[in-house]
Amino acid sequence: MDLMVEGVSIALQRGEELAYPARRISFTVKPGEFLGLVGESGSGKSLTMLALLGLESCSPGVVEGRVRYRSEQGQLYPLEGLSHYVRWHGGLPRKRTAAWQRTVYRRMKPLLGRRIAIILQDAHKTLNPFLRIEDQLLEMVARQGRADAEKAGWWGRWRQRRSIHQQLRQEALRLLKALHFRDPERVLRAYPHQLSGGMAQRVSLALALASRPEFIILDEPTTGLDVTLQAALVDLIRQLKQERRLSGIIVSHDLMFVGKVTERMAIMFSGELWEIGPTHNVIHPDFPWKHPYTSYLLSFARQKRRGSAGPAFQNVLWQRPKQGCPLRKSCPVYLHQLDMEQRRQCDSADPSPVPVFPEHYIRCWQYAWEEQKHAAGY
């Protein structure tokens, strides 16, 4: 399954005004490919993912742009005409907001849990604390075989309930074994609070995989996992990619973790994408073209043990300047390397994405100037 996101903006209603936790986000995820969405906490990555799925964590949600999911059989699931719901005068009336949420949810319903699965942050909290893992997992496995079960009719189902339960249980055990649980029987009998962080993470992965999705979204999968468990998760994701030809998105603040499992990487900050390209290029320290924020993240990841990576970038999600590059107040390139003329350009206009390499785009005036020079034959 592939996903195309074109110019999507996500809005939140704040009193009478709209605030934008994500602006003009564009990316594509091809079949069999994983995209890493990386940024620090509060940069709007999780919110973007939830809004793209029509989950109602933000209101009104996606207000501009186009989102298209295309299944392996070529079916299209478009979310279009979104801006139709926005009324700019005096904010958004509540009624429209609710209607919009329902519209997105209705359009996404055929996909959720069937073709697309999402694993939310903090695996422990995403499991129902009063249900055994068995009940939760069997519920998802049963959904997969619903079409066959419905043919049998309710009486048939009732008569064969024991054998159906056994089949589902076997399927759940197989799934847990595939996720490297040593004692799947014990896991099935356990309640969520009896599982460790890593086990809970793998159980929520099992819940998502039970419906045999084509596309998977992992939101901060490394939360609460130590280094060994992270390494195990990396192996697991690689294995799933190979075996099931899964594609998906990994949302994380951990640049190095995402670097190990994705083919392409997008860097997000203050609700905007600043760089998107092949993972190898983005995280390679010697790759010459890098957005200043990516360089900051990389140096931070490398110097994490030694201390600070220099002054932090200022998050302008809620106080975005009306014009110019929103990062300029804390951009080291702007502050220390640019001349007056170049600074004036950063002050006056928002940079557009510039291709620096095949399928590698950076939003920064530096590369726009380089491209102009290149075009002029220097």
Next chain:
Amino acid sequence: MKRNASRKTGLLTAGLAVYLLLVLWGSTGWFPKSWQQVPSRMPIYQYSPPSREHPLGVFFQQDLLITFVRSTQASFVAGTIALLPFLALGTLLGIASGLPAGFAQALANRTIDVLNAFPRFVVLLLYTGLFAANLYHMLMLYGLISAPKLAELLRGRIDQLRREDFIDSCVALGLPWWVIVRRHILWHHSRHLILAQTFAMFAMAIFMEASLSYLNLGTREHYQSWGLMLNYATSVSGLSLFRFPLSAQFNLPAALPALGLLSVTLLLVSLSRYWEQQDRLKMGRMF
């Protein structure tokens, strides 16, 4: 503490078992022959004291114990009749008002407001005044107009749980909303609360039935109930519940239904409190 709690649970279970046994006895309709034979010449309003043939005496030309057992069964029927519409409408309104369902949510909320606006007893009196109603219809109506109590509790619970990550996760994994509400919200997180409300409603319905019968409201034939027993014993025959000097034998026709009514309603209210407490404990463990 633990021993106290288990003793309390044991007492409550024993009380419930006695009540249900009496109900079962009443519904089988089997009583010893000697109890059923009442001297035909006996005046209708006269109470004859206990004897070998009639363990609690005879009143209103019937064995008092038979009347009591049948009244206990009638109280159970009354509770059940009021309970069904209460649970059905209360759950429906609770779900509709708790989910962001647009028009359905607004409609459910307004229905709860309207039903809450009228005093319940007055509505019942109006209903009898207008339609000369059957007692069972009145109890059904009582169940319906009490539904907002359950609906408001469920609305709060759904509203609270909707914000939890595991419900978000269920939505994200594509579970239909009715499965999430039925399985994850109502059954696994609210069943204690619903059980508590069920017991409370049962108790209130029994009390209401007794009050309506006492006031002679609602048409019925061959009906026996604690309310009617009290009515006959206190007003018709001139007996009163508290009389000095206290004489148990003399006051039995009035004391027996009063005792039955009070103990059953107290038992059910205690059970309701117990389940409410369990619910609070359970939610406390969760959050």
